[in-house]
Amino acid sequence: MKTIVIIGATSALAQSIAKIHAAEQHRLLLVGRNEPRLDLIAQDLSVRGAKQCEVYCLDLADTDKHGPLWEHVYQKFPKPDIVYIAHGVLPDQQVCQGSYQQTLASLQVNALSVISLLTELANRMETDKHGQIVVISSVAGDRGRKSNYVYGTAKATISTFLQGLRNRLYDSNVSVTTVKPGFIDTPMTADFEKGALWATPDQVASDIVKGVGKNRNVIYTPPIWFFIMAIIKAIPELLFKRLSL
């Protein structure tokens, strides 16, 4: 039995990940902003088989609250086995282009709050010499595009941060997994036209949990995105800047 912490637990992807671990009868601690919804998810996970399911409520954008969060987590689950960080927002690119404040707010949630959480978590796991860190980044961070580069900037930031962290924690037996999903059909993307490349949260979650089981460093999910991004990254900038992507 493992102890698993999920930060941003009300997101559709996090719920799907939690369902898999609940069926494996692990112990879970869910962290998010909306307490009634966290309670609802905890009920679901308990029915599905979770040995124990706790919730902790806070606004993750408020980095001052991260210290008390880890205090609580480590008090409940000393030496957690897996910590997922899955919270985030999809900012409106057009609005961000017109407003530095909006850009900053989205970077605050998608990048800085993640870095704040990771800073303390990494130190604790390094001391314990135990644990696995899994962060939901995005293929959007692999190359800046005009349609969503503010979101992509945040994801590139955490992907790079995680590369360094993986390197640093290698000697401490702590593994760091960067997850780069493609398009997922979730409430966050409700307004998008859906095509053949869209995956369900359950499909993506299954890829993630399998990859985490193998201590993978980077998980592209669905796997086709590894090839798509390889091509996109290979396009020379001279040409790329003229494209509409």
Place this chain on the structure above:
Amino acid sequence: MASQFSSWGRYPQLEQRGIYLNWADEGLPENGESLLPFGMGRSYGDSCLNTDGLVLATSHMNRFLSFDETNGILKCEAGVTLAEIIDLALPRGWFPPVTPGTKYVTLGGAIANDVHGKNHHKDGTFGHHVSRFELLQSSGERIICSEQDNAELFYATIGGLGLTGLITWAEIRLKPVESAFMDVETIRFDNLQAFKTLSDESSSSHLYTVAWVDCQATGEKMGRGLFMRANHATDPANSKDKFEPASAKKLNVPFVFPQGVLNTFTIKNFNRLYYGKQLQHFSKSRDHYDKYFYPLDAITNWNRIYGPRGFFQYQFLVPHEDYAAIEEALGIIAKSGAGSFLAVLKEFGDIPSVGMLSFPRPGVCLALDFPNQGESTLALLQQLDDLVVAAKGAVYPAKDARMAPEAFAAYFPRAGEFSKYVDPRFSSNFWRRVQGNSQ
């Protein structure tokens, strides 16, 4: 581009707008548009469409809320499917109390259509196993309905086609089982009289009974078919695998077949082969529940084989004593040459349905598929409607895309009483049509 919200028969094909509900606490959209809950889109016709307004897709509201494993009482959100319920409950020794021919229906949809299964003669309809649910109405009110509380609204909502409001969660009583397997007997019969005899003699010995009828056969062969009766296996040979889960491997129909692939020739031969697949008069097998209850679920999107114009399903019942009407219907179908792929015959029991608009009632029930060939198919179905009205029978709304208001009124005598419980903001294409309000 085809709408992501379409009905299973792919007819009528209309552009349907909709939104996904993710949380029961979100409430309903407040823009004043007409609303209709939408589960898995397994209703065949237009009872799950609402092109005057929005559909409220519930499939993301699929959380389990509590499970009393001692008594088999399961409470979950309305978007949970029977497939998910089986995956969760079967390893703990429980099974849906009533199941239709697909497990890809939501709990809300099963209640709203008061679905039935092969155990109707023993266990009644799905509604008999619902202890309570929460109904969210457009006024914002959340009403807990049960036999004790708000009983009228409870009986209006069971079989109420989603028109009384949105079911957010429901609590049902599951059936205890000892394995994932079924002991199945298949018996060949030559005519409807023989079917009736088999039905009668199996009704107490077997929990599940159903028959397939060769509706291409004429003359002396008319009414021939295969009778299938089953019970849950109670002595699983290998106790380790007794709750073996369903295989995740599915075939898929990845695109819509060209028009006309299913024609009289292919259907006739399919029927001949199906009847002939069983050479001996009687056979016995032990089958996994997935194969027994959900053979068509093994082929994802099987509805696409009917081509771009879609198909009609016609499911009707007539009173027990009126086998003549079934015979007449088979005669009309064979003569029309329209051909049904699979014709399913089932003797319903006498347990009265609880819903005001529930379809099942004492009688014998026949379900047929017809590829949509335009006017000729509609004329055939009208002819069948005339027959069913005269026989004082009924047609199943969940399968319907074309019945006239007069036929609906004849089939559902409690429709007037029901309409008092319809939420003023809820409607469907089916409802407007049978009320005589469609354009």
